[in-house]
Amino acid sequence: MNLLAMFIFTKMSSRYEVQRDGRSRSKTVERRKDRRHRSRERTRSQSPKPKHRSNSHSSKKSKHRSSSRERKKSKSKKKKKRRHSSSSSSSSDSDEEELKLLQRLEGERLRIKEEKKKQKEQLKANETPEEKRARRLREKQEKERKRRERMGWDNEYQCYTNQDNPFGDSALTNTFVWGKKLAKEGVKNVSRDEIEAQNRQKQQENKIELEKVKQRRLEREAERAAREAEAAQAARAREAMQFHTWAKHEDAFHLHQARLRSQIRIRDGRAKPIDLLAWYVSSEECVDALEMHEPYTYLNGLQSQDLEDLLEDIKVYKELENNANVAYWEDVQTIVLDELNKLRRLAAPDARRDGVHQAVADDVTQIFKGKTGAQLEALQTQIEQKISGRRDGVDVGYWESLLSQLKAHMSRARLRDRHQNNLRRKLQLLKQEQGVQGAAALKEEPAETGPESTEPEPPQASGSREAEGGGTTSEQESGAEQDACTSLYASGRYSPALLAPAQLEPGTLLTEPADDAQRLAYLRARLHAQRDRVRDQARSAAAPTGGEALEREARRAMGASNDEVQFSVEHVLPDQPCLWADKYRPRKPRYFNRVHTGFEWNKYNQTHYDMDNPPPKIVQGYKFNIFYPDLIDKNSTPEFSLKPCPENPDFAVLRFHAGPPYEDIAFKIVNREWEYSYKRGFRCHFHNNIFQLWFHFKRYRYRR
Structure with a gap:
């Protein structure tokens, strides 16, 4: 009901304003017309009079004009009065209706208000003390909530009070006034309402800025998530490609092993x-x-x-x-x-x-x-x-x-x-x-031994094929080509001709087929060995001298000692396919190692041995110098690992790993505890393409 009354009141007031504006506009138009008329009259009165001879005639004309003008003016005034009276009467009627409607609406509103007030008073009179206390508490909380909303508090801070807040502020709900700051800025006399309004405006700006910051943070998180998803997808693609490469290498390895087993069985005669x-x-x-x-x-x-x-x-x-x-x-x-x-x-x-x-x-x-x-x-x-x-x-x-x-x-x-x-x-x-150029050149060779050239040609298979009913032009061409190949084979003497014993010259040596095959195998093996030796010499001559320089440097660093012996016994490692084998040719690194031996003059040896009958020498340490001049990744230091031998715990396998293009290399050493002190000669570093690992063993302490 209140909303309907307010709506009607606003409509009536707007209509009243429009009519009032129309009346004021019509009044201003009439005032302008009156001013124009007065100015014209004034100009006519000030204009000069005409000559005497035309005075009578002009006076008649002027009288006639003035009378007609007065009649027109009186008519226009009557029309204006009639129009004004009609408009004023209609406007007065509408104003009276609007006033009556407004009065009626106002009376209705007051009546509803009074009824609500009476109902509220009746409820207050009938409520118990507990309900009254709860109602007052609700009203107080609602009032406090509205005040906090006016101050710009969020729902997050609505539950905080002066007694219960995480900031320890006993005046949290009061507006903080920084007096010195206001005095410095020259606005000390500003009212509290203005200060609260400014605070609310600042809080609103801070909220907007926080929303922007949150939005930017969410965008960054979304971008980060997208980048991580893209990186994960790229990693999965790389892993899939790597897995595919591993699978290919595994298949190639198994195929190589199968062919190797076949070659071994063929060589051993059990194919x-x-x-x-x-x-x-x-x-x-x-x-x-x-x-x-x-x-x-x-x-x-x-x-x-x-x-x-x-x-x-x-x-x-x-x-x-x-x-x-x-x-x-x-x-x-x-x-x-x-x-x-x-x-x-x-x-x-x-x-x-x-x-x-x-x-x-x-x-x-x-x-x-x-x-x-x-x-x-x-x-x-x-x-x-x-x-x-x-x-x-x-x-x-x-x-x-x-x-x-x-x-x-x-x-x-x-x-x-x-x-x-x-x-x-x-x-x-x-x-x-x-250098065989064709059958024509071979046929022109003179036949020195007549029986050798009379070797029978193999029978053609075309006749049997024609008898079976399947001979074609292509088959005849293939048969002719095969005959030509056979004739070339016979004339080229790729196989010795069969001779009768009577055709042999006196004193001819005869060789058994087994002896001839054995001699041929021996000659082939010697030829292969000679070819391998020449190839190795060519490789050693063409190879750079960097390895020799590294070996000289290692010899100079270790010095000369009578207690050190060169050590070059490698431990065979199981075959392990390298992932980089398709890019680089695997090779074994060169090395120059020494083993340090000597006498251990402990209490036992001093008691049972002397200088004439010394005790047996024992291994006291090792010096390993592994050369890696062509290492691809110079930043990755070569590594070593020590594992005891499963078949003999007194020995261990020392393995060196560097990376492409070098394979791993291992040595079998004595399994004893090392001295890691640099004062005792321990050295482990990679310098000038040489990985040096020098160490000595801890001495045994003999106790009774």
């Missing part, structure tokens, strides 16, 4: 089929290694258990080589599975037979044997079309069994083609190395 197959595929790029037989010939004579083990080994190689020779291993795996199925069928004759009868199995094999890879692929397409066509009278089981055998023959054909390509490529390389 497995997987060793021969892996050696074949790894020697394709080597010119000196020449394999004359296809790789599937290594499967001849294997039993079922051997074939099953070979399948597992093939899976391991496929996984380790990362699909490097996947086609080769797939073909070998297919052939192994086919051979394994054959052995299983032979081992179980009573089992269900396949689609091909044993009587026609050999004929099927003969049909597949002479085909090339392209012909077998075309035959596979035809068989698949027959199986998918599902025509009447078609033995699906027969054709499916035929298709399974066809896959094995296709794998053999691909391996055979691969083998022929390798032989052809290596033949070309041999021609380039030995």
Whole structure:
């Protein structure tokens, strides 16, 4: 009700103000018109009179004009009076209505106020002393809250009082007035209200500044969180890349170990089929290694258990080589599975037979044997079309069994083609190395020994292929190329010709094949040793003399002593793949070490020995000088670690670690307690690319 009354009062007052402004504006307009009229009359009265001869005529005209002007003025005044009277009457009526409405609203407001007051007084009269005390306390707290809000207090400080606050201020709720500061600023006589207003303004400004500071802090925290998230993501990416690198190194290590085991077994004469197959595929790029037989010939004579083990080994190689020779291993795996199925069928004759009868199995094999890879692929397409066509009278089981055998023959054909390509490529390389330019130059050589040049050529396989019905133009070209290669091989004398005993000259020495092979192996070993020795000499001649300079410096620092002996017995460490092996070539550091020995003249030795019969010498200390001239990170100091030998606790392994490109090196020393005093000769520092570790052992104290 109060809100409605206030709204009506404001609307009426605004309407009254508008009408009052309109009346004042109309009055000002009338005053301006009256002033203009008076000024015109004044100017006419001051103007000069006309001549006498036209006096009568002019007087008539002036009378006529003045009478018409007076009539117009009287009419306008009447209109104005009528308009003013009508407007004043309407405005007076509206004012009276507004006043009545305002009086009625004011009376209603007073009545409501009186009713509320009466209700409040009635409640006060009926309340108990406890309720009265609680009401007064609430009113006091509400009054205090409003005062604190006016002072600019936050909700955080509303619970503080003069008696209970963490600041120990007994006048916390009172406004602090700094009299001297106000006197210095010249505003000592300022009222308390103004001071409180200024304090509230400052508090409000401080709040705004605090909000800005909080916002900036939140922004910084968000930026920091974003940076940390980005750094964490980058770290995860680096770790993933590092893990991938580790996985690659691990696979490479396992592959290297598998190949090394294969080489050892081949060298010892106990090679497995997987060793021969892996050696074949790894020697394709080597010119000196020449394999004359296809790789599937290594499967001849294997039993079922051997074939099953070979399948597992093939899976391991496929996984380790990362699909490097996947086609080769797939073909070998297919052939192994086919051979394994054959052995299983032979081992179980009573089992269900396949689609091909044993009587026609050999004929099927003969049909597949002479085909090339392209012909077998075309035959596979035809068989698949027959199986998918599902025509009447078609033995699906027969054709499916035929298709399974066809896959094995296709794998053999691909391996055979691969083998022929390798032989052809290596033949070309041999021609380039030995200066063979072509068959024409070889045919022009004079035939000094007639029987040697009459070696029969191998029969061509094209006739049999044509008999089987599969001869093509490409097959003829490959056969012609093979014939040309055979003729080049025969004319090039890469193998000695077979001679009859009657053709030998008198006094010719004959050598057994075993003796010749042994002599050839000896010559090859001597040649390899000579080549390695020449290579080492070239390396030592081309290598910088920095190591010798470091050794001279270490000798000069240690000096000459009769009790010190050079020490160069290394301890073999287990192979550990380095993460930086793909960037730098690992190498072992050079070193110059000495072991200090002497007599221990303790009470026991003094009692039982003399100078003529001295006691046995014991190790009293070591001096290690490890050279790191090419260390990548010069800021990282080399480190050493000492671990006792598990098999013999009297000895320990002293290991040195520096970082790329140097490998770790270790020495086996006596396991005794060290003297770490520099007065006793202890030294451990890295200077001028030399890591020096000198120490002596503590002396034994003999006690009875």
